[in-house]
Amino acid sequence: MIRGWFRLGAVVMLVLGATMTSPTHPQDAMNRALIQMGPWPLFWAADPSNRVSDQAAAINLGRSLFFDPRLSLDGTISCASCHRPDLAWTDGRARARGLAETDRNTISLFNVRSRRWFGWDGGSDTLWGQSLRPILDKREMGGSLERTAALIREDPRLHCQYRKSFEHAPNGPDETITVDVAKALAAFQETLVTGRTPFDEFRDALIGNDAAAQAAYPEEARRGAALFVGRAGCISCHFGPNLSSMEFQDIGIPYFIANGDVDPGRFAGLKRLQATRYGLLGPFNDNPLVAKGLLTAQVAPLHRNWGEFRVPSLRNITRTAPYMHDGSIPTLRDVLRHYSRLAEERLHSGPDGMLRPLNLTDVETNDLLAFLETLTSQAPVMVPRPEPCR
Amino acid sequence: MRRRSHPFGRMIRPRAARAAALCVALIPQATGCELPGGVARTETADFLVGFTTRPPTVIPDRIFEADLYVCPKSASLSVLEARVDARMPRHDHGMNYRPVVEPLGGGRFHVSGLVFHMPGLWEFVIELRAADRSQRAILPLRIE
Numbered sequence: 001m002i003r004g005w006f007r008l009g010a011v012v013m014l015v016l017g018a019t020m021t022s023p024t025h026p027q028d029a030m031n032r033a034l035i036q037m038g039p040w041p042l043f044w045a046a047d048p049s050n051r052v053s054d055q056a057a058a059i060n061l062g063r064s065l066f067f068d069p070r071l072s073l074d075g076t077i078s079c080a081s082c083h084r085p086d087l088a089w090t091d092g093r094a095r096a097r098g099l100a101e102t103d104r105n106t107i108s109l110f111n112v113r114s115r116r117w118f119g120w121d122g123g124s125d126t127l128w129g130q131s132l133r134p135i136l137d138k139r140e141m142g143g144s145l146e147r148t149a150a151l152i153r154e155d156p157r158l159h160c161q162y163r164k165s166f167e168h169a170p171n172g173p174d175e176t177i178t179v180d181v182a183k184a185l186a187a188f189q190e191t192l193v194t195g196r197t198p199f200d201e202f203r204d205a206l207i208g209n210d211a212a213a214q215a216a217y218p219e220e221a222r223r224g225a226a227l228f229v230g231r232a233g234c235i236s237c238h239f240g241p242n243l244s245s246m247e248f249q250d251i252g253i254p255y256f257i258a259n260g261d262v263d264p265g266r267f268a269g270l271k272r273l274q275a276t277r278y279g280l281l282g283p284f285n286d287n288p289l290v291a292k293g294l295l296t297a298q299v300a301p302l303h304r305n306w307g308e309f310r311v312p313s314l315r316n317i318t319r320t321a322p323y324m325h326d327g328s329i330p331t332l333r334d335v336l337r338h339y340s341r342l343a344e345e346r347l348h349s350g351p352d353g354m355l356r357p358l359n360l361t362d363v364e365t366n367d368l369l370a371f372l373e374t375l376t377s378q379a380p381v382m383v384p385r386p387e388p389c390r
Numbered sequence: 391m392r393r394r395s396h397p398f399g400r401m402i403r404p405r406a407a408r409a410a411a412l413c414v415a416l417i418p419q420a421t422g423c424e425l426p427g428g429v430a431r432t433e434t435a436d437f438l439v440g441f442t443t444r445p446p447t448v449i450p451d452r453i454f455e456a457d458l459y460v461c462p463k464s465a466s467l468s469v470l471e472a473r474v475d476a477r478m479p480r481h482d483h484g485m486n487y488r489p490v491v492e493p494l495g496g497g498r499f500h501v502s503g504l505v506f507h508m509p510g511l512w513e514f515v516i517e518l519r520a521a522d523r524s525q526r527a528i529l530p531l532r533i534e
Contacts, residue, residue, distance in 0.1 A: 032534065033534070036534065066439045075490040235509065236508050236510065237508060237511065238511055239450055239451075239508070240450065240451060244449050245450065245507050245508055246449045246507070247451070247486055247507040247508075248486075255417065294453070294502070295453065295503065295505065298488050298489065299486060299488075300485075300486060300487055302486070304483065313509055338498045352483055354480075354481040364477055
């Protein structure tokens with residue numbers, strides 16, 4: 001008898017108390033999952049690595065620069081060439097085209113300030129670092145440190161805006177001025193936030209137990225939401241207020257690009273992240289005591305990072321077609337078809353037990369689409385004109 | 391203790407006797423080491439293991455930390471090194487980050503840089519190394 005009790009007690013495993021699962025009504029579990037997709041708007045604090053984050057003068061400078069094609073080699077490509085305000089800060093193309101066509105789809109800049117990693121491969125850990133990359137990329141804007149710095153020094157309006165943003169004239173080295181330009185661009189992009197959506201209203205109605213407001217949410221969207229957090233398992237990667245983890249996933253999209261090359265995705269992004277000067281671990285972090293770059297230092301390159309690309313947010317997803325890192329899927333219905341017929345053998349690291357063909361019915365597909373529709377804000381995109389500088 | 395006559399036989403025990411048996415299994419003997427209260431507990435062949443997260447409730451995709459407590463069952467043993475990792479057993483993948491384990495002395499360790507990047511069932515995998523042996527403890531944790 002005593003031996004039996006010691007066998008029982010030999011390995012005692014207790015789940016941490018705060019997270020012990022307990023029997024719960026399915027509706028409660030679903031509502032709990034939906035409530036965690038908020039609140040919206042999300043609380044946000046200025047980026048400590050960027051000393052002009054959330055500063056009005058820098059936002060003004062960033063707005064001017066965002067639409068200025070003189071940052072590019074031939075004076076024809078601005079940030080707005082690919083990140084168009086009338087197309088939800090994308091360009092509507094499968095693959096972005098600057099001075100030349102690239103290999104990846106243009107990511108919407110909506111809510112970009114909430115990200116942890118930037119770019120499809122997470123090759124930047126700061127928004128200002130990411131803002132600098134396309135300026136210097138030869139296929140995108142083809143600019144340079146020298147060209148950017150000269151523009152700031154020589155253009156009277158930009159010179160004035162720089163001085164107001166950074167409280168000194170642009171007299172420093174070209175690299176320093178160009179990084180400051182990137183920080184001003186980041187400050188502007190931090191203002192690009194989506195508005196509230198019908199789903200946010202429904203979520204608040206769940207919290208407030210407002211039956212009337214809940215009833216205003218379309219029934220097919222409610223069924224779609226149940227699928228989203230239930231059988232379809234979308235919530236495994238698309239969770240939280242942004243409906244996105246901050247991480248990366250392989251979902252079986254081919255990673256072959258032109259000329260037989262491959263796009264390594266996160267694997268290459270990690271290499272770039274660990275080599276760059278323009279990040280949290282580099283010399284241009286304005287507050288390394290606060291913005292420590294802990295995760296940048298601890299991120300672990302793994303075999304499965306090949307073919308992994310960032311999990312995008314689903315907010316305003318109906319406005320950012322086409323989809324996937326290479327823009328290969330034209331519509332959301334096609335996205336659902338991809339997941340419905342998922343070929344597990346195409347997952348680059350093999351089946352992971354999480355992704356499996358969903359085999360959605362037509363009704364289920366329509367319900368999921370109805371739910372995704374409610375994640376879109378109808379608020380118009382308005383870009384104020386830059387303020388004059390004196 | 392007299393066995394009761396019941397279809398489930400020896401599975402039926404008074405609650406007090408069960409509690410006493412568990413206490414006997416967990417109380418450290420002659421080491422002067424005790425796990426603090428309020429921590430999740432497990433054990434290996436030679437160690438008692440306590441673990442708690444900061445914050446107590448782990449949120450998906452948020453960085454969190456943990457405190458690890460290790461008590462040897464024998465006074466002749468001491469843990470030299472601890473490693474902490476985690477994985478999702480049903481998805482067969484681990485974390486995207488390598489946590490840092492800092493020894494604090496007295497069998498205490500601080501773990502930083504933990505991120506569970508999706509909701510679901512995770513397992514902490516705790517590797518303990520003594521002079522001539524390594525042992526592993528597992529602690530499950532489901533997050534929503």
